[in-house]
Amino acid sequence: MPILEVRDLRVSIAGVEILRGVNLYVEEGETLGIVGESGCGKSMTGLAIIGLLPGDGRVTAGEVLFDGENLVQAGEARMRQIRGGDIAMVFQDPFTSLNPSMRVGDQVAEAMVLHRGMSWREAREEAVKALEAVKVPAPKSTARKYPHQLSGGQRQRVMIAMAFACRPRLLIADEPTTALDVTLQAQILALLKELQEQEGTAVILISHDIGVIGSVSDRMCVFYAGRVIEEGATEDVLRRARHPYTQGLLASLPGGRDRLSSIPGQPPDFRNLGRECAFAPRCPHRFSKCDEEPGLLEGDRELVRQRAERERRAFADLDGIELDAGLVWALSEESARKYLAIPLKRDGTMFHVAMANPDDEAAKNAIAQELGGRVIGVLASKDAIEEAIERFYSGGMKSRSPHRTACWLVVSEEAPVG
Amino acid sequence: MAEPLLRVENARVVYDVPGGAIRAVDGVSFTLEAGRTLALVGESGCGKTTMAKAILGLEPLADGEIRVAGKRVSGDLKGLAKRVGIVWQDPYASLDSRWRVGRSVAEPLLVNSYSRADTEARVREVMEQVGLDPSLGSRFPHQLSGGQRQRVAVARALALNPPLVLCDEPTAALDLSIRAQILNLLKDLQESLGLAYLYISHDLTTVRFIADRIAVMYLGKIVEMGDKEEVFSRPRHPYTRALLRSTPSLENLGRVPDILPGEIPDPRVRITGCNFRTRCQFAQAKCAEVEPGPTHEGGRVFFCHFPLEEGSGTEARTASEA
Numbered sequence: 001m002p003i004l005e006v007r008d009l010r011v012s013i014a015g016v017e018i019l020r021g022v023n024l025y026v027e028e029g030e031t032l033g034i035v036g037e038s039g040c041g042k043s044m045t046g047l048a049i050i051g052l053l054p055g056d057g058r059v060t061a062g063e064v065l066f067d068g069e070n071l072v073q074a075g076e077a078r079m080r081q082i083r084g085g086d087i088a089m090v091f092q093d094p095f096t097s098l099n100p101s102m103r104v105g106d107q108v109a110e111a112m113v114l115h116r117g118m119s120w121r122e123a124r125e126e127a128v129k130a131l132e133a134v135k136v137p138a139p140k141s142t143a144r145k146y147p148h149q150l151s152g153g154q155r156q157r158v159m160i161a162m163a164f165a166c167r168p169r170l171l172i173a174d175e176p177t178t179a180l181d182v183t184l185q186a187q188i189l190a191l192l193k194e195l196q197e198q199e200g201t202a203v204i205l206i207s208h209d210i211g212v213i214g215s216v217s218d219r220m221c222v223f224y225a226g227r228v229i230e231e232g233a234t235e236d237v238l239r240r241a242r243h244p245y246t247q248g249l250l251a252s253l254p255g256g257r258d259r260l261s262s263i264p265g266q267p268p269d270f271r272n273l274g275r276e277c278a279f280a281p282r283c284p285h286r287f288s289k290c291d292e293e294p295g296l297l298e299g300d301r302e303l304v305r306q307r308a309e310r311e312r313r314a315f316a317d318l319d320g321i322e323l324d325a326g327l328v329w330a331l332s333e334e335s336a337r338k339y340l341a342i343p344l345k346r347d348g349t350m351f352h353v354a355m356a357n358p359d360d361e362a363a364k365n366a367i368a369q370e371l372g373g374r375v376i377g378v379l380a381s382k383d384a385i386e387e388a389i390e391r392f393y394s395g396g397m398k399s400r401s402p403h404r405t406a407c408w409l410v411v412s413e414e415a416p417v418g
Numbered sequence: 419m420a421e422p423l424l425r426v427e428n429a430r431v432v433y434d435v436p437g438g439a440i441r442a443v444d445g446v447s448f449t450l451e452a453g454r455t456l457a458l459v460g461e462s463g464c465g466k467t468t469m470a471k472a473i474l475g476l477e478p479l480a481d482g483e484i485r486v487a488g489k490r491v492s493g494d495l496k497g498l499a500k501r502v503g504i505v506w507q508d509p510y511a512s513l514d515s516r517w518r519v520g521r522s523v524a525e526p527l528l529v530n531s532y533s534r535a536d537t538e539a540r541v542r543e544v545m546e547q548v549g550l551d552p553s554l555g556s557r558f559p560h561q562l563s564g565g566q567r568q569r570v571a572v573a574r575a576l577a578l579n580p581p582l583v584l585c586d587e588p589t590a591a592l593d594l595s596i597r598a599q600i601l602n603l604l605k606d607l608q609e610s611l612g613l614a615y616l617y618i619s620h621d622l623t624t625v626r627f628i629a630d631r632i633a634v635m636y637l638g639k640i641v642e643m644g645d646k647e648e649v650f651s652r653p654r655h656p657y658t659r660a661l662l663r664s665t666p667s668l669e670n671l672g673r674v675p676d677i678l679p680g681e682i683p684d685p686r687v688r689i690t691g692c693n694f695r696t697r698c699q700f701a702q703a704k705c706a707e708v709e710p711g712p713t714h715e716g717g718r719v720f721f722c723h724f725p726l727e728e729g730s731g732t733e734a735r736t737a738s739e740a
Contacts (some may be wrong), residue, residue: 037593037596038564038593152462154681182461182620182622182665182675183461183660183661183664183677184461184681185664185666186664186675186676187678187679189674190674193674208594210594211623211665211667211668214671215671215674215675238671248595249595250668252595252597252598253668254623254624254626254627254628259605260598260601261598262598266563
């Protein structure tokens with residue numbers, strides 16, 4: 001059973017819904033990465049879990065189940081027990097989250113006095129050990145220093161010592177290395193990993209940096225406009241992203257190229273979100289069904305990938321047709337069992353071809369109904385495919401908006417897997 | 419040899435602080451040709467931003483010389499803005515929040531005695547160059563998106579048509595998808611206007627995209643400088659390699675980056691010999707005694723007694739292609 005499960009969490013600030021049904025979970029001892037751009041709700045999710053929403057923020061629906069207990073219902077007294085005890089936090093900027101007028105050793109000790117019932121004398125000794133565990137040099141004398149006397153990296157180590165002081169079962173780390181240089185970032189990430197493995201702590205790591213998430217998380221969620229839009233094992237999501245937004249983010253990372261691709265437009269204004277998919281206005285694959293917000297789909301990425309590769313191969317050496325790097329998709333996971341739509345390009349115009357088993361009436365119906373495509377026929381050979389594309393293309397596809405209407409049915413000789 | 423657009427020669431910037439003096443920039447020399455991009459990289463406190471301020475004439479040099487387009491940067495800053503523009507990290511902080519952004523773009527023109535009409539025309543032109551609708555000039559910074567604000571900052575830097583633009587972490591405060599737009603814009607502008615950039619950043623993935631040459635700084639000194647691909651694929655200085663290896667990469671999923679132990683030492687304390695030896699795994703007795711001089715190797719220069727072997731470099735770990 002997951003140690004933490006967030007179910008359909010909705011949060012409003014000043015009447016604007018900024019978390020719009022967040023679903024996620026963390027297993028014991030696991031690191032869940034949360035990635036997304038500013039304003040996507042990733043930090044707010046962390047704050048909502050520990051009941052520290054800003055003044056006018058309210059949970060309007062949903063549950064935060066920590067070890068079976070719904071924290072949304074828990075009172076403030078109970079939350080104070082949990083915060084810093086079972087659930088610890090590390091924030092981005094250790095300078096603003098440490099008390100400037102208190103010795104750092106006392107700040108580490110305070111948590112143990114409050115949560116572990118230690119005397120101050122005991123707790124101070126424990127605090128020195130905790131500082132040693134996070135590899136602060138000269139822990140004994142450092143414990144007597146004030147935050148301003150420490151470097152940024154040392155301050156973040158103190159924060160981590162505080163977080164681990166009470167052996168939390170869950171640690172929420174919100175951009176813990178964003179204010180640090182890369183060499184210190186690497187040190188802190190390694191330290192977090194080491195302590196987590198020692199203590200078996202579950203970690204939620206929130207970061208805008210996909211590289212950070214990729215290097216330490218086991219699973220990850222991608223946030224967009226107050227929702228999780230993609231979730232899965234980190235390697236799966238990063239190597240086989242299936243949401244166009246995730247793909248766009250990955251494509252905008254500088255690699256060895258001359259030009260970066262960027263996602264057109266900007267994130268939506270939460271006040272004007274309609275019923276459509278929040279990413280639809282920026283999405284290269286938009287079509288009529290995107291007028292309604294999709295749910296999270298479950299599925300076997302590897303299976304779909306293999307199938308997509310096989311189906312794409314059918315188009316790989318056709319004259320004048322380019323395979324587009326975009327998403328191979330279906331309307332729902334259930335539909336994906338019946339057909340797959342494959343983006344192709346001709347003369348720079350994108351169009352989609354849906355592939356399905358010719359003997360599967362349900363598949364053909366699904367394509368016709370869900371995509372508005374039409375059956376071209378059974379295409380048993382490359383020549384037949386080429387000819388059908390030519391026929392379709394010359395039939396005026398160019399004049400229409402490419403991604404909304406160019407869904408088109410090719411029935412393949414190969415049956416879909418799965 | 420023709421005079422390069424920017425020539426920094428043995429520049430030294432010293433701050434007197436209680437308990438000593440900090441040599442924030444300590445004998446730095448480099449040149450930048452017109453139309454090219456040199457990236458200054460290094461950790462906080464390495465002196466890269468101080469270097470930029472010195473080029474803008476905002477920090478007096480204790481020693482050495484800086485020349486922009488052949489003219490020496492000195493106490494008299496008149497006309498310097500026509501030769502150097504600057505884009506700072508955070509456009510929210512670098513634009514006056516009470517000014518309409520058009521006024522921010524116009525200000526350098528007005529200060530330099532442009533007429534009202536010329537100023538208006540130039541503001542329109544430069545806003546279009548950076549991909550902004552000129553009508554946005556009547557907005558306040560908070561009414562723009564992060565990407566638009568940074569475009570305004572770029573427009574202001576270009577207003578006087580300088581051949582050289584300093585960019586101090588211009589994308590560090592931006593989200594990934596916006597960052598890509600701004601980086602593309604900078605490249606496009608370089609191509610169409612022939613700009614030279616001195617691009618200051620700690621983010622090696624960005625630098626790899628934008629720069630032609632790279633200078634790695636540590637504690638006020640350049641430790642290695644050379645062609646981007648050479649430095650990235652075959653670093654000769656151990657610090658360069660440590661920086662490259664610390665950067666998380668999508669090529670190494672599930673692996674915490676290699677660690678360079680320790681932190682930048684207290685800059686008030688002078689280190690004998692090589693600055694980097696206190697953190698260097700290859701340091702030997704000589705490193706504490708003799709400060710390494712420059713070793714030239716083709717277009718590259720590095721300062722190390724025991725440089726990494728050719729070919730023992732990092733496996734280009736910063737490329738983040740998924």
